[in-house]
Amino acid sequence: MNNKINLRLNNDIYRGNSFVFFYNEIPIVSFKGETISGALLANEIKICRITNKINESRGFYCGMGTCWECTMIVNDTHSVRTCITLCKPGMKVKTQIGNRID
Amino acid sequence: MTKITNHTEVTIIGGGPGGLSAAYELVNQGISVSLIDENSMLGGQFLRQLTPEFIKNKKSFLDINIKEYNQLLNLINNPYFIYINNSIVWNILDEMVVVYVQNNQTKLISSNYIIVASGAYDRAVPFPGWTLPGVMTVGGVLNLLKSQLILPGKNIIVSGNGALILLIANYLNYAGANILEVLESSNHKLNLVDIIKLFYVPSLFKKGIAFRLNLMLSGIPYKTGEIIVEAKGDKIVEEVIIAPINSEGKTDLSRSRTVITDILITGFGLTSSSEITQFIGCEHNYNALKGGWIPIRTKCFETTIKNVFSVGDCAGIKGSDIASCEGRIAGITALNRIKNNFSINKNKLNHFQNKLKKYNNFQNIINKIYLPPNNYLSLINKNTIICRCEDVTYGDLLTYLDQNIYDIRSLKSVSRAGMGKCQGRNCLGTIISILEQNNCSHVFDNNPNYRPPLKPVLISDLIEKEFKVID
Numbered sequence: 001m002n003n004k005i006n007l008r009l010n011n012d013i014y015r016g017n018s019f020v021f022f023y024n025e026i027p028i029v030s031f032k033g034e035t036i037s038g039a040l041l042a043n044e045i046k047i048c049r050i051t052n053k054i055n056e057s058r059g060f061y062c063g064m065g066t067c068w069e070c071t072m073i074v075n076d077t078h079s080v081r082t083c084i085t086l087c088k089p090g091m092k093v094k095t096q097i098g099n100r101i102d
Numbered sequence: 103m104t105k106i107t108n109h110t111e112v113t114i115i116g117g118g119p120g121g122l123s124a125a126y127e128l129v130n131q132g133i134s135v136s137l138i139d140e141n142s143m144l145g146g147q148f149l150r151q152l153t154p155e156f157i158k159n160k161k162s163f164l165d166i167n168i169k170e171y172n173q174l175l176n177l178i179n180n181p182y183f184i185y186i187n188n189s190i191v192w193n194i195l196d197e198m199v200v201v202y203v204q205n206n207q208t209k210l211i212s213s214n215y216i217i218v219a220s221g222a223y224d225r226a227v228p229f230p231g232w233t234l235p236g237v238m239t240v241g242g243v244l245n246l247l248k249s250q251l252i253l254p255g256k257n258i259i260v261s262g263n264g265a266l267i268l269l270i271a272n273y274l275n276y277a278g279a280n281i282l283e284v285l286e287s288s289n290h291k292l293n294l295v296d297i298i299k300l301f302y303v304p305s306l307f308k309k310g311i312a313f314r315l316n317l318m319l320s321g322i323p324y325k326t327g328e329i330i331v332e333a334k335g336d337k338i339v340e341e342v343i344i345a346p347i348n349s350e351g352k353t354d355l356s357r358s359r360t361v362i363t364d365i366l367i368t369g370f371g372l373t374s375s376s377e378i379t380q381f382i383g384c385e386h387n388y389n390a391l392k393g394g395w396i397p398i399r400t401k402c403f404e405t406t407i408k409n410v411f412s413v414g415d416c417a418g419i420k421g422s423d424i425a426s427c428e429g430r431i432a433g434i435t436a437l438n439r440i441k442n443n444f445s446i447n448k449n450k451l452n453h454f455q456n457k458l459k460k461y462n463n464f465q466n467i468i469n470k471i472y473l474p475p476n477n478y479l480s481l482i483n484k485n486t487i488i489c490r491c492e493d494v495t496y497g498d499l500l501t502y503l504d505q506n507i508y509d510i511r512s513l514k515s516v517s518r519a520g521m522g523k524c525q526g527r528n529c530l531g532t533i534i535s536i537l538e539q540n541n542c543s544h545v546f547d548n549n550p551n552y553r554p555p556l557k558p559v560l561i562s563d564l565i566e567k568e569f570k571v572i573d
Contacts (some may be wrong), residue, residue: 009251009277012162016155016536033155038250046255046338053493057337059235060254061325061490063242065140066223068558069233069490069522079523083242084140 007042019089036082036093037063038068048072048082049096072096110136110184112436113200113213115191115378118146119422120414121219122174123429127447129182131437136184136211138191144175146221147241148422150232151175156274163276164248174426186211191338192555194382198409201554203563215409215412215436218379219429221569222372226528228488229481229482230332232368236339240270240369253279255365259342261285261330265421268313270367271322281322282363287347287370287475289327294466303464306423307480329353330395331481333366342366351476372419373473373531379405379412381552388546391474393419394531401455402435403428411436420465427458440518479535488536489529491522499533509548510534523558526550 008015008031016032019080023045030039037048037060047057062071065084073094074080082093112128114121117139125135137144143151149171151559152164157543177183193201199212222280224239231237238254240262246252258274260267271284300307317324331353332343345358374393380386384405386395396418397405403413411432414425431454434447482488482495494517507513510533519533520526526533530550537545 005253005256005278005280007253008257009253011278012158012160013251014157014159033153033156034250034252037361038246038252041246041254042252044255048235051493056233056487056493057235058490059247059338060238062224062226062239062528063245064223065523066527067226067490071523072217072393083245 007044021087021089021091021093024095030085030087032088036072036074036080036085036087036091038083039087040082040093047095050098054097076101106485108136108184108211110134110211110213111139111440112136112215112217113198113211114217115200116146116218116219116221116416117141117173117185117187117427118221118414119148119174119414120221120425120429121146121217121534122177123426124170124217124219124411124413124433125177125183125429126174127430127433128437129177129180129439132182132345133437134182134184135144136186136213138186138189138200138211140188140190142187144178144185145483146170149175150245152251153249155193156251163273164251165283171426190557190559191378192557192559203559206220206445206560206563209274209566214440215411217411217413217432218376218405218416219412219414219425219428220375220378220416222374222419223527224369225371225373225393227368227370227478227481227532228486228532229330230483230486230516231334231339231342233487233488233490234333234339235337235368236335236364237333237368237457240266240367241372243367244270244273244329246272247277250559251277251446254367255284256280257282257363258361258365259285259330259339259344260284260363260367260369261287261328261344262371263287263366263474264369264371265310265468266371267369268310268317272313272316275316275320275322282361283344284317284322284324285328285330285344286324286326286472287329288471288472289347290471292471296471298399299467301468302465302467303461306461310562329475329481330366330368331355337365340394347475353480354495370478372415373417373527375416376412377525377552377556379410381414381554381556384409384410384412388534389418390531390535391469403432409436409439418461424458424461424465427454427461430454431458436509440526448498457546479532479539488518488532489519489522491524491528492518494519494529499536503537503542506539506543509543510537511550513537514550520550525557 009068020027046059070082071079114137189202191202202534224241331345345353379397385398413428514520
């Protein structure tokens with residue numbers, strides 16, 4: 001087991017400016033050009049939504065906008081596919097519970 | 103809805119190797135081409151480029167594939183090439199009018215030829231625990247790595263079948279990930295005849311050998327004849343159970359073992375994204391091993407509808423090299439028709455047909471070596487989710503089979519499997535396998551129809567922005 005790996009690779013690469021967005025009101029550091037689920041995974045956050053019928057947790061699966069498992073509530077918009085949506089400064093991202101906005 | 107905004111001679115759907123190759127032949131002869139793409143940058147999945155906000159300061163592992171395809175990615179600078187990015191095609195009207203959403207707005211484009219190159223997505227193979235966050239597909243993890251240089255987690259197990267798992271293992275290894283094991287479910291032993299035949303395409307054979315060697319030299323265990331049977335954890339993946347596959351192709355649970363990990367990457371092949379050709383009424387055949395619903399095509403990759411072509415993985419899974427050849431041939435065929443001159447590119451056409459033959463022969467051997475396990479469904483039990491969107495389990499589906507529901511559409515209607523946001527992309531293949539396994543002779547009597555929207559779009563994207571919704 002290895003727990004020292006940095007999940008953001010930094011060899012031979014310069015990431016753009018960093019900024020902060022909010023995951024369930026917790027500030028998360030991200031870089032311009034990252035998707036929401038990319039930034040969350042880099043911070044070891046894997047759960048994106050809780051299913052409607054049996055309350056199972058779900059997260060990043062297909063990674064190309066096909067499966068709709070990584071959908072979250074982004075700035076009050078429901079069912080946003082976080083694997084293909086870019087992260088922006090100040091964005092408010094929330095775990096999506098069920099199929100409705102309450 | 104918005105009026106027709108544009109007309110180009112040819113519309114291509116999909117910006118991967120297949121679509122770009124077709125565009126290459128056309129725009130270089132001065133034919134206007136609109137290429138509609140879901141991504142923000144050219145390349146599709148295989149040639150996915152690093153996000154432009156990041157700056158790469160020297161050569162990296164990300165260049166391995168891109169290099170050979172630079173002339174395709176450079177099409178972006180061609181004046182006859184119109185790139186319509188970040189767009190979802192959700193309808194095709196009569197007279198070849200493609201309807202898509204871009205920047206929250208519905209737009210239309212008409213053309214005389216349509217070339218569908220919509221690619222493929224990972225085949226969803228269910229097993230107990232496959233819905234836990236931390237279980238991901240090869241395609242998704244490749245995207246994360248190629249476009250953002252982010253690793254999905256700290257400790258990784260790869261389980262699957264075929265060339266894609268070798269590819270992902272190598273990418274992860276170059277990136278410095280901690281790969282615990284790579285599990286290849288096939289345990290086919292190479293014989294001399296196979297090896298000789300692999301020299302149909304020496305460059306690909308060499309690449310495969312290099313991939314295997316790299317893993318070996320890095321000390322990453324690559325185990326053949328083993329498969330993931332279960333993922334476990336409280337809310338996210340914490341451990342996985344692995345079992346060997348015996349000579350009859352069955353998983354031997356008595357010899358299973360548990361490995362602690364936080365990420366499990368599965369790669370059991372791909373599913374063709376043929377929704378568009380299905381929707382517009384091209385004839386298709388079903389072949390699970392080749393990628394599901396595959397359009398019937400001529401030697402020049404025209405479908406059963408005149409002037410509609412289908413190239414690359416959306417017309418059967420064969421990989422990027424074959425997609426490129428098919429794209430070139432379809433492009434040249436359309437070009438000759440537009441110019442009404444069928445002699446100009448004869449040599450070129452022959453060249454690509456011959457190249458294609460070699461690649462196809464190579465692919466056939468690879469398919470034989472990496473024959474997928476015939477027992478995917480033996481991994482599931484009654485509590486395993488089949489339809490991820492609607493939380494439908496295998497047990498739920500079995501109760502409907504007991505009630506004399508024996509075809510795809512009826513099973514879908516009563517169980518809701520395939521009615522969620524992914525529109526059946528994750529479960530349709532499994533549902534067909536379940537019906538076939540339960541000896542239903544009517545499986546294909548009542549097939550699901552694709553209807554617009556072909557992918558989910560917002561209601562607000564469909565209406566003209568001048569009309570405001572009144573609260």
